[in-house]
Amino acid sequence: MKTQSFLIKIMLLALPIFFMDCSEQLNEEQELVVQQGDIDYTSAESAFGALVGSYRAFQSMGWEQIPLLAVRGDDVNSGGLGDQQGFADTDNFIYDNNYWMYNSLWNNWFQDVLQITVQIDQLKEFKANGVSVDLIDQYIAESKALRGFITLQLSRAFGDVYKIDTPDQTQIEVLPKDELMQWVSDQMDEAIPHLLDAHPVDRNDLPGGITRYTALAVKAMANLELENYQGVADATGQIINSNKxxxxxxxxxxxxxxxxxxxxNILEIQYSDFGQSSGDNVGHLYAFYGSQNxxxxxxxxRSGWGFYEPSLKFIKFMLDxxxxxxxxxxxxxxxRGIAELEAAGYTNLPSFVSNTTRDGDRINDYSRAMFASGKHYLPSVQLTPGRTNYGTNKNFTVIRYAEVLLMYAEALTRGATGNAGSADDAVNEVRNRAGLTPISGATSEDVLDEKFAEFSMEWxxxxxxxxxxGKTDELSYDGRSFTMEKAFLPYPLAQLEQSFILREYVNNNN
Structure with missing residues (x-):
């Protein structure tokens, strides 16, 4: 576990010195005020601390952020009862821009983006003071990859959002989604030449840190949003051909x-309890996803809260x-969930469809949901003895090679050319791991089905x-009615009230 907890340890030890104050919000007509502290800009060690500041910003993900990104998909339902009515309404495409989760998602992640931008600005000072140009360019490139990924996710959620490439708030602007995706892609092009040509786990300084393949994956994701399928094939093909x-x-x-x-794993958020029954524990609050009983x-x-449920539609799709x-x-x-499946005609269920997992945890009936997410579940037998919080010590997977393979396959089925094998090759590599027979002549719909099966409940x-x-029919399920006007969450009311940048953009685009 030494290498797995290395990044976590340096974050705990180094960041009080190097993590800059980013308390100024994106709501004031003034330049961001940053407390620089006493930093030796001639020190490579101090520069490394500035880089770690970017990672800490990225890894400070709140428990509410990913569920809000995912809950509108037809693979996920909100837990039906409880104190998060706004979350349940969002699942049904009923939006309240005063709901606290919307503001939290926007505010927390844009503060992270701003903090990473401050770290980039700080890193430039090290280069100006004689620290290795190549080293600093690498650190800046890693920070750009982190910033680009967060910006992409925020734009997927809200559409037109901030482009932040300076800590000077007077220069921050809101851009249309397509322009943001192109900016993210261009940022990755700037970053890639300066990043290490290595698998993330092979880094000695930061095991699991950003490499050029992380940036290529983010570039592919941005070009997928743009429906630039040749750009997707080119970026993913490089990852596949690396053989790493x-x-x-x-x-x-x-x-x-x-x-x-x-x-x-191409990117993951690392957590650790350092193998100790008590003391330091850097963890994520997985309870939101867990069964309530x-x-x-x-x-x-400990059990979870029961707010995140795989949909019956998804489960039937998988059984079929x-x-x-x-x-x-x-x-x-x-x-209760098994009985619901049987009532729907699935009377010959496989043996693993049981309320007891292979690791011996029994999932009892509870009121909020009939199912819980297995991808956010950590068997109690894998908890470090003495630790009891649901899922603690479990990493949060962000980008997987399977996603790269299926992005590549989709790009080819939509007319792109590739040099990393055929669409069938990529799809069947994923299917083989799942124990399914290979297919021939894969279509775009085949790839989408494979992605549905592979990435349920993820991001x-x-x-x-x-x-x-524009598949509104797929998202209109179980009584929901989805239209493309509901594609993006509304801007949080708190941000509209506070941010002159956002208010001006909205007023100019109404």
Whole structure:
């Protein structure tokens, strides 16, 4: 576990010195005021601390951010009862711009973007004071990749959002989504030549840190949003042809402790309890995703809150495909959920459709949902002895090689040319890991189905695909009615009240 916790440890130890104050909000007609502190700009060690400041900003993800990105997809439902009515309404495309989650998603991530931009500005000072040009250019490129990924996700959620490439607030502007995606792609082009040509886990200084393949993946994602499929094929083809990545051979454990820093993961947010029963614990609050009522194999392990549910539509889709390992991994079943499937005609369910997981945790019935997300589940037997919080010590997977393969495959089925094999090759590599028979003559719909099966509950990938392609019929399920006017969340009321930049943009574009 030494390499897996290395980044976490330096974040804990180094950041009080190098993480700059970013308390000024994006709402004042003045330049950002940054407390620089006492920094030796001639020191490569201090420059490394500035880089770690960018990673800390990225890794400070709140528990509410990813569920809000994902809940509108037809793979995910909100837990029906509880104190988050706005989250349930969002799942049904009923938006309230005063709902706190919208403001939190916007404010927290744009503060992270601004903080990373401050770190980039700071890194330039080290170069001006004689620290290795190549080293500083690499650190700046890593920061740009992190900033680009967050900006992409925010634009997927809200559409036209801030482009921030300076800490000077008077120079920040709101851009249309397509222009932002092109900016992200261009930023990755600037970053790629300066990044390490390595798998992230092979970095000695920051195991799991950004390399050129992370930036290529972000570039591919931006070009997918632009429907520039040749750009997608070119970027993903470079990743495939590097031969540095491979699918993890155990899909079930891919999202658990054995899957930390594996050779499939291109980017992940690292957490650790350092193998200790008490003391420092850098973790994510996974309870939001977990079942509200369970009998864990390890007594005392805490349950979740029950707010995040795999949809019945997704589960039926997987059963109809005879999926096994991906369905078992993605869904935790209650007896009430199993009864619902049987009532829908699925009377010959496979043996893994059980309210007891292979690791012995029993998922009891609870009121909010019939199913829970298996990808956000950590078996109680994998908890460090003495730790009891749901999912603690589990990393958060961000970008996987499987996504690269299927982006490449889709690009080819939509007319792009590639030099990293055929669409069939890419799709069948993913299907083979899932225990499915190979297909021939893969179509765009085949790829979308494969992505549905592979990436359920992850980062709103399904929702982004359906919006990109205008598939309103897929998102109009189980009584929901989706139109493209509902594609983006409304700007948070708190931001409209506070930000002259955003108000001016809205007024000029009404």
């Amino acid at each position: 990545f491979q699918l993890f051979n155990d899909f079930y454990n891919l999202f658990k402790i054995p899957g930390k820093l594996n050779r499939e 369970w009998t864990p194999a390890v007594a005392g392990a 495909r005879n999926e096994s390992i991906r369905l078992e991994t993605s869904v935790l079943f209650t007896n 709103g990938i399904r929702y982004a695909d359906m919006v990109r392609l």
